Amino acid sequence: MAIRNFDALPYDLDELVIDSADDFRVNGLMYTDPRIFEIEMDRIFGRSWVYVAHESEIPGVFDYKTTTIGLRPVIVSRAENGDIHVLLNRCRHRGSVVCRFETGNAQFHSCRYHGWTYGADGALVSVPQADAYPRSFDKKRFGLMRVPRVTNYRGLIFASMAEDGPSFVEYLGPARRFLDYQLDHAPSGEIVLNRGAHRTEYRGNWKFQIENSTDGYHGNTVHESFWKIMHEFGNRGGQHGNYAATDIKKILKRRDSGFVYGFEGGHALLEYPLPETGLDTKAPGPQGDYLRALEAKHGRATLDKIMPQYNLTIFPNVGILLDQIRVVRPIAPDRTEVTIQLYDLDGAPEAVNRQRFEGYERFFGPASFGSPDDVEMFAINQTGLQAKEVTWLLLSRGLERETVDGEGIRIGHVTDETPQRAFHRAWKRAMAA
Amino acid sequence: MAALTRADAEAFLYREARLLDERRYDDWLKLFAADGLYWVPVEDDADPYAKVSLIHDDGLRREERVFRLLRTRAHSQDPASRTQHFVSNVEVENGSGDVYVFSSQLIYEIRAQGGNYRHLELGEQRAIAARCEHVLRAEGGEWRIALKKMLLLNRDVPIGNLTFII
16 A cells, blocks of 8 residues: 555654745655655656657657656556547556567557557457356456546646646746747647657656756856867757856856746756857858748747746656756655657758757766766765755755746746746645645 | 778777767767767667767767866766676678678766765666677777667656766
């Protein structure tokens, strides 16, 4: 039986997140205690809107991909009528997964154990030697369990295990605008996941990767190696984000300008602003063509809002970061899998997508010059937290200088811990419910 | 140049393996032709210009990689990996110009260079198996690598730190 509440634990939820006007701390146990992990799988992943796929991964009828919601194995499947279903990948007979492939096309999913067979919409269509079941046995009641709520937001498929609750748009709240900006980088408004994936795993808690994705404080130390490469070799080998300058002093100055945002729902954003010279929509060549296409569609004022460099995380475990979708998959309190998929901007000149591709490969992936140094931090974090007598991780940076705007968005300096606080406030709320 | 014999090919691969195991990365760079590629795909036959690779280094990216490993503080290689390459199953196909050398490689890796083995990610010995293809080209009386392609057995499943030179 899952541990379903904090009554079973020797401490209270209020002892895990300290949130006051001049203090914000989280307890190390939230990264190490397997009981917390179990409650998270239930209360965070069992209720939130969780990203499961992008439409472009299952374009055709009967296309599917398999993934997880927390630890639950699921199939994201396109039925004959084009509807997308998210089905628990668990035979209603005796519990086997019914689909063992990562992606594919199948009209039916047949359990390998005893042959129970389900349609792409999850309906149980056949049971071998069914006449031996009691007369009351009704196949209609034993389809693959459908994840009750599924939404398609501009091609991003999210699913929620909760029967009721806020719609996805309500759940996003004012973070929606920034998700739109990210997707509006594509002239057609659509992104395409056609570049394959990088998968990595690390020996640390899943929350470290989410926190880090909107952390503007770590880069100077963690990515020291990358800035030196930029300083030494320039951007010929692929530009990271919209860094035009490659002089290390200018890089560090730029890294000190920008904002972080914390949203009520636990979503978070890091923004590095446009280059000081502004967007050059007069530039010749593909980059100029690209900007001109966006300007024609959105107008200059909106273009200037779309084009900063954004890292957006949507609670609990997905990032639409810079040029990629990053899914953080918890496996155990100290084990996490991360899938990164670079996406193309539909309608952008080929040269623009190629440039994004080169910049991506230089910084991201398990053998790259950027993200492996982040992953290293998660392992040293997890190792250090074994010193359990030191209870707290401090997340109070910028607490007294952040502001709250009219929509309730907290906005901090780019190196503040505003995003991490937003995540943990939502985490605490979800865990308490 | 005369055709490459299997003994020549083995000597070439052994030397490359030793340079890597001794972290003589600057010398390793010199094994490549100027337009040579060092390629570790995720998908077997994917176009490396269309799909992300684990590694797809042209000359500049290789230089950056070696610079990073030898002359910057890269946390994922500090402490650094220690490797031991084992090379076997060598076959040679001489064509009209480039020579194809196929091999199997088993690479043991551990981050133990002064690191505390009790810390997560350190002190864990990993084995990486790879099917390798070297395309060699004669340049100024030397064999140079036009392509080094390594197809890792675990190329498309979650993979840990691959920041050393495989």
